[in-house]
Amino acid sequence: MRRLLFFCLLLSVVAICPASKRVPVILVAGQSNADGRVPMADFPKDVVYRYCQWSYGSGDFETASGRFTLFSPRVAKPKIERSWGFDAIVYHLLEQHWQRPFYVIKQTMGGTAIDTTCTKSTHGWFWSVDAKEKSLLKAFERQIDDCFSALSPQTPDIKCLIWHQGESDLKAADHYYDNLKAVITHLRQHLVEKTGDARYVSLPVICGTFAKGSRQGSPKVVEALYRLQSDDINFHVVDASDLSLQRDQLHFDAQGAMTLGERVFEKLTKHPLDVWPVNDKIQRYPF
Numbered sequence: 001m002r003r004l005l006f007f008c009l010l011l012s013v014v015a016i017c018p019a020s021k022r023v024p025v026i027l028v029a030g031q032s033n034a035d036g037r038v039p040m041a042d043f044p045k046d047v048v049y050r051y052c053q054w055s056y057g058s059g060d061f062e063t064a065s066g067r068f069t070l071f072s073p074r075v076a077k078p079k080i081e082r083s084w085g086f087d088a089i090v091y092h093l094l095e096q097h098w099q100r101p102f103y104v105i106k107q108t109m110g111g112t113a114i115d116t117t118c119t120k121s122t123h124g125w126f127w128s129v130d131a132k133e134k135s136l137l138k139a140f141e142r143q144i145d146d147c148f149s150a151l152s153p154q155t156p157d158i159k160c161l162i163w164h165q166g167e168s169d170l171k172a173a174d175h176y177y178d179n180l181k182a183v184i185t186h187l188r189q190h191l192v193e194k195t196g197d198a199r200y201v202s203l204p205v206i207c208g209t210f211a212k213g214s215r216q217g218s219p220k221v222v223e224a225l226y227r228l229q230s231d232d233i234n235f236h237v238v239d240a241s242d243l244s245l246q247r248d249q250l251h252f253d254a255q256g257a258m259t260l261g262e263r264v265f266e267k268l269t270k271h272p273l274d275v276w277p278v279n280d281k282i283q284r285y286p287f
Contacts, residue, residue, distance in 0.1 A: 036085030066146030089261025
């Protein structure tokens, strides 16, 4: 009788406390084109977000420490806070693709380099772990840890890292291959240690190049990206050489950002990352 009562109690506990649910997470990092520099006046007017929850960090700035809010484009740069980038288009397409909640953890800051010899990196922030107190990589990893705690008891299912950076490493382009490889290796290892999931040692990385007319686009940096793609089957390069820029000849304009967003989305969904049924009737660019 006691065994029967214990068994019934155990069943009731299992019913009340179901197994942990896996939820998709996208990581986003880089400098200004990843942060977003397109004015909201040029944002597609019929795009409304319903499912994308995000945590946005930019060095010392974080929208909601360790918490997620419904995505709404913004950047942590004074006077242009209401701006957007190509990633906003990726989220819009993923919403239609998955049609259920997903999460974005984003750490971006304009004008930031990996190589610490690049003295103009914004406010002394660098993507290198050697930057000590002002390491954007370490800030990103702390943000990820806090966000994982916020997702509990759900289990994060990290789909990929979307990366766009390299303009500020123009003068250290010869070292970009080794520097970016070190960033990715460190982040992957951190995820393995944090989650205990060995899959993340090969976390997919999707990385855009620069427009042909970019005044800070380095051919050597682009060469390093394609070399990484050749050496790492989980590193994927998205060509942006033909995309249009704003008058500053550095940041993608609305059309360039929308096209790059579509290309990143295509790369993400062609890779075997999906575990959910998908919607084939996706509203594509132009919106």
